[in-house]
Amino acid sequence: MKPILAFAVLGSALLWGQDECKPSALNVAEAKYPCVYADGRATFRVNAPNARQISVRIGKGFDMEKGADGIWSVTTTPLVIGFHYYSLNIDGATVADPSTMTFFGSGWPNSGIEIPAPDAEFYQARDVPRGHVAEQWYYSKVTGKWRRCFVYTPPDYGANGKAHYPVLYLLHGWGEDETGWYTQGHVDFIMDNLIAAGKAKPMIIVMDNLNAVRPGESAAIYGARGLVQINGGTPAPAGGSRGAAPGGRAGFPANYGAAFTDMMFTDLIPMIERAYRVLPGRENRAMAGLSMGGGQTFNTGLSHLDKFAYLGGFSGSCGGRGAAFDPKTACNGAFADPASFNKKVKVLFLGIGSAEGPNTKNFSDALAQAGIHNVYFESPGTAHEWLTWRRCLYDFAPRLFK
């Protein structure tokens, strides 16, 4: 759930004493811990009088110590700016810290902490006209189930009862769900701020759930497996790259992504185009996603260029994982005819955090070398986390529907 106090700490770094530990903006009301120092260290506290061992897992593990007051605590080394999932390990149980709001990642509701970024203003609430994020339920013929997505409509959507808008389909990553972009990502604040500044066109943004399987197929394709392990008898492994995973990444079935693509064209897009005032055609339709959602975007989008003119991969795409790049065959041959590709695809966006390694830059360079126009964006100082993806959206959205 999006924390109402998201603005309490951010943006006040100038008034931040070196020894002052400020409550994280993601804490529940009045909770003093976790708190964050100006240099990015954070202090966590847990009241577990009978525990043997407690650690905080935030990227890596920090063992807590029991103080004279009986409360366990630890102060970390400086953490990277931005949003981090984290969890507690209490005598072997991986759980959320009850001091924070929860954020769906790695297949379960994690705790979260926000280390204020110097550029935080772009994703904060400001006194500008506000769009809406609404939940939208729909029945999927492909999956045989009710599904939920969230839909951002721009500030003038309600008042401007005749206007039609282009649409960006925006996906979360592995182990996350349709709440990620508005809860962790602040999609609404980012877009409201861009639109108010005249930097992005008013658009509709549809945030769906990557988890789509046909009736009878296993849904255990991401995150969920970790919890099955926890409750089903197998001890949880050490956790994924984001540190909070109780189970670790599940293996993907060979047909992963096909059901989502089918669902998108059979159920989601037609529903959106019935329920909202949408401009028709590929030049008014974009798709992007982060991490696994970037993979899905390239999977779906490159094979349906008749449907999309804009594609974005934020820390995820169809290439760049180190394999030699052959433009004729890579990504199912989508780049085999650069002239045709460049004519169709108005923006091919590849974003990454600077701490994520050179693969995406190498992929972008190789595409450029092969004559494929693309935009490379690098978020300074960030890793495979939400501040990277907030910044990707902030850079990507102004390029759309021009």
Added chain:
Amino acid sequence: MKPILAFAVLGSALLWGQDECKPSALNVAEAKYPCVYADGRATFRVNAPNARQISVRIGKGFDMEKGADGIWSVTTTPLVIGFHYYSLNIDGATVADPSTMTFFGSGWPNSGIEIPAPDAEFYQARDVPRGHVAEQWYYSKVTGKWRRCFVYTPPDYGANGKAHYPVLYLLHGWGEDETGWYTQGHVDFIMDNLIAAGKAKPMIIVMDNLNAVRPGESAAIYGARGLVQINGGTPAPAGGSRGAAPGGRAGFPANYGAAFTDMMFTDLIPMIERAYRVLPGRENRAMAGLSMGGGQTFNTGLSHLDKFAYLGGFSGSCGGRGAAFDPKTACNGAFADPASFNKKVKVLFLGIGSAEGPNTKNFSDALAQAGIHNVYFESPGTAHEWLTWRRCLYDFAPRLFK
């Protein structure tokens, strides 16, 4: 966060074998536990290899035992139908169970379990025209902060670009927040189903956060205090009536509720009437709330009958706590002139769960005795929990704006 799997278990009681334990509808995807038997018992499992003692607190505590497979588990006695908050106590730490989605109650994100009710269909997704729940941010002059509410708009709101609608202001209870009515309460499904059946008028429903304090006032008026205790050094007491409270109910300041009322008239209602197509005047405005939100409704509403023609208290109002009822002085004298009151107030609704005791029935009877028209509604077999309040809304909404 509203669980996408809310329909997986409910409504299939006929196919439920006596020995079959079905995953709760509120579990994260693929989590097999907690699971629910047809008779309402539930089995919980926790993997905490090094713990000394674990219990599940769901109304009361159930101690877990460590099995031969190293997993802790317990099967409860039969639980009442409906939604229950619950928490785990792991070696003294009160935490959520990572197997379920979380639900904001008692000031922090609790776990939840749903024991299917025989009448569950009224709050389930059906294939009817769907309204929307959207988040709405606004700046409050009274509190000096950004606030968030959720706004339900009925199915025809978008397509019917000229129509104006009456508004129900609907409040959560102690320790909850603005997410309660759509996440725990299923306000959208209840209203969509009522409207599709022609039983309720299409209306806008505004769900705000009770927690409103002026700058400088303490915000520790509900729930939050529990967590301050957990992290601040004082061991958590035994928990509140709903069982999951780590801290217990905080004392309310003497002026509690005044800032909310001021905020409502200064900030919230004007914002809603600017941002949405709203019918003007008291006969198109209703207010209701559950528990503490019912108290707030009577506090705000009875002193502003020029603003509201419909008032509802779901397990909460201004009276009925056992004190002798003097219609001339009770509730600040709001009932002193029955003829005038009855002329102004089109519906005064008092709802309660049958397991909550006779106070609300007594209050209703005393009001009727004094000549005050009111509606008494009793939810069979339920306590101070969300199934009572879902049923209250289902009975109350059709009475509005006639």
